[in-house]
Amino acid sequence: MRRIPRVRTFALAALLSASAVCRAYAGSPSMQEFTQIERGRYLSILSDCAGCHTVPGGKPFSGGRPIETPFGNIISPNVTPDLETGIGAWSDDQFDAAVRKGIGRTGAHIYPAMPYNAYTRMSRDDVMAIRAYLNSLEPVRQSRNANTLPFPFNIRSAMSVWNALYFTAGEFKPDPTKSAEWNRGKFIVEGPAHCGACHTPKTLLGGDRADQYLQGANLQGWSAPDITNNRRTGLGSWTAEDVALYLKTGHNRAAAATGPMAEAVELSTSRMRDEDTKAIATYLKSLPGNTDQAGPAAVDANVMAAGGAIFRDQCSACHGIEGKGVPHLFPALAESTMVHSNDPTTAIRMVLRGARSVGTKAEPTAPGMPSYGWQLDDRQIAAVLSFVRNSWGGAAAPIDAAEVTRVRSDTALRND
Ligand code: HEC
Ligand code: HEC
Ligand code: HEC
Known part of the structure; x- marks a missing residue:
């Protein structure tokens, strides 16, 4: 917002x-x-x-x-x-x-x-x-x-x-069956840090869909991914330390914060006390998310082959042939929730326009992701991202060239 x-x-x-x-x-x-x-x-x-x-x-x-x-x-x-x-x-x-x-x-x-x-x-x-x-x-x-x-x-x-x-007014009530750390994390996420403002899907009137709490949403031409512990679409493959490190520094072995999240990291989470970023991580890792969503259909073999070729040629130098990246420099696409998100807007946008991640006190220099919007057409970008979403053990719906076209024209209207 x-x-x-x-x-x-x-x-x-x-x-x-x-x-x-x-x-x-x-x-x-x-x-x-x-x-x-x-x-x-x-x-x-x-x-x-x-x-x-x-x-x-x-x-x-x-x-x-x-x-x-x-x-x-x-x-x-x-x-x-x-x-x-x-x-x-x-x-x-x-x-x-x-x-x-x-x-x-x-x-x-x-x-x-x-x-x-x-x-x-x-x-x-x-x-x-x-x-x-x-x-x-x-x-x-x-x-x-x-x-x-x-x-x-x-x-x-x-x-x-x-x-x-x-809107339900009311102070946070701790759950006595849970640890003090978990309760602190829940308080920060639901209360002051308002993570759901960006990460919880919204109704047409802009209200939270409470039954899809923190399961990923679209805002201002970006998609904020599922940050529950869901294995396929969420933070399931991240450790609590990965989550805390991401909030503290803007980076971890899997991802780098950009766009609205870079701002949240810069002004808020990177300035939080270590015990608070840990508490957030403990709480997020306890949320199962939507466990009964169906897995995606298999991607067309031709698309996988074309996307794989583009990946080897254009992307593997930084992100690694196995999608493992280089810790704290180049995200491990294999483990990025953003890459596997049901809403691929942010991933598409980053390939089209590139990105420079946030620099924080802990990690002042931010590495950059080149832009491919002028070099690859919409079908090629759709293919390489479909490949990335469905390689190295990941599974997510393929991306259609029309979605890339939509993000291309939407982001062209914005000068941020
Ligand atoms: C996501 C953006 C956002 C954040 C974060 C935010 N605000 Fe606001 N705030 C707004 C907007 C937008 C309005 C005006 C809303 C309106 O016009 O109805 C507003 C209105 C207010 C008002 C009413 C002021 C007036 O003149 O009417 C106060 C007081 C206020 N905010 C304090 C705070 C405080 C304190 C915090 C942190 C605890 C905070 N805001 C965080 C966006 C934000
Ligand atoms: C202003 C909107 C906004 C707020 C507030 C916000 N986020 Fe985000 N977040 C995003 C967007 C957009 C992305 C996707 C961009 C990216 O990954 O860099 C993201 C990405 C993330 C990711 C990375 C997932 C991945 O695999 O790359 C995590 C983890 C995360 N947010 C956690 C949080 C937590 C915890 C809070 C509250 C403390 C929070 N966010 C508050 C917008 C927001
Ligand atoms: C020169 C090195 C480099 C090359 C080449 C490169 N990237 Fe990146 N990529 C990065 C860096 C650095 C980031 C993190 C930047 C940020 O988030 O602001 C990144 C981030 C990403 C992300 C977001 C991951 C996340 O969770 O934050 C995606 C998706 C991505 N790259 C895909 C690709 C694809 C597809 C290609 C090939 C078409 C490619 N990259 C080529 C360096 C590179």
Whole structure:
């Protein structure tokens, strides 16, 4: 639900680091206040508030970023403590209602492009800590432009119908039969980190399909893969360490984060504490996913032969003839859930346009994937990806040239 920025500000990175809080509060006598602000800073990282509320290159948290939804763009507001254009004059109750219930200051509904349906799992204390952190920042004076939603989605009251269908308010309740680590992971995934906003399939109205929780979804010209532990379409072949490493560094032996996930890694997961990325991994690895989906039909032998030839010629130098790649440099396509995803949009897009993965503190240099859109036609790209999806023990529906054509024209319209 957001645009993919290519530029990241140094200011934003600095702001999200603890030292900025120390600087902001240097000289403040109240240790208690400092502890709360520091807790709020960390919760805002788990929640990635800065991602949506900052224009790439602009002043952190001052809003103005268009958040792309299937119904139109929604401009994010200014949440710095400016009294007139920000949240400076809001009461604590108003702030809490906005973040956890989707009710704006005037009582009107907030659009679910702001993930209040996930943030509702946080406690009021959590949200007050986030507010304390935001209040410690410099106020920025900046009003927002009008939204561009089409009728009927431009009527805020329509959101009460949406809420009735898709929103369940309420704090996270730990499951006493599960470990503390599992519960922490579930809280972060469902609550602040709102992983389902991108990874859970949506209804036509943009609500979560709860029965397909985290089983992969399409957004902004990308597909976010199944991140349950499903063996064929999900993270089944990844260890918990693989998952945690991916979240921490943006890479592991199987995959590299790009597009909206690169942003989530850069601003949020790579800045999480190690025990939190581990907790997320433990929780995701416990989800069976959809175990009764039928396996795909066998792929035409001619397509496999043509795709195999292109793979050897064009791809194997980096990804390896056995699809094993080179750890942390070139993804092991054999083990990538994205490659085997029911929705191949991201894989197609990456072959067409190439990709440069995220650089993180742990792994600053990001290797690049060349673009083949000008070199291979739609049938050839369909063939090589059908081959990759059905080799080295993998099985996934073949890709049709028409799907490549669709992604080619869809991504041509976007300049991100
Ligand atoms: C996925 C993008 C996204 C994320 C992440 C996000 N927001 Fe928002 N937020 C929005 C959008 C878009 C709106 C405006 C919605 C509308 O106009 O109805 C909004 C509205 C708000 C408002 C209401 C402000 C006003 O002037 O009406 C507050 C307060 C707010 N967000 C705080 C937060 C906090 C705190 C976090 C992190 C815990 C956060 N947001 C994370 C997109 C996001
Ligand atoms: C803003 C949307 C967005 C959010 C939020 C998001 N993801 Fe993703 N994620 C994606 C997209 C798109 C991809 C596919 C692109 C890629 O693999 O680089 C992806 C890929 C992944 C992958 C890699 C799978 C593979 O085989 O390549 C994992 C694991 C993952 N996400 C986990 C998470 C977790 C855990 C969270 C919450 C902490 C999360 N994501 C939040 C959009 C998102
Ligand atoms: C010069 C080395 C190189 C060559 C040649 C290459 N790739 Fe890649 N590929 C990469 C790198 C690096 C990434 C990770 C980049 C990222 O995710 O941003 C990647 C990522 C991918 C991914 C996404 C995997 C995931 O889960 O993140 C797919 C699919 C892919 N390549 C397919 C291909 C195909 C098909 C070919 C041949 C037509 C090919 N690549 C040729 C380097 C290469």
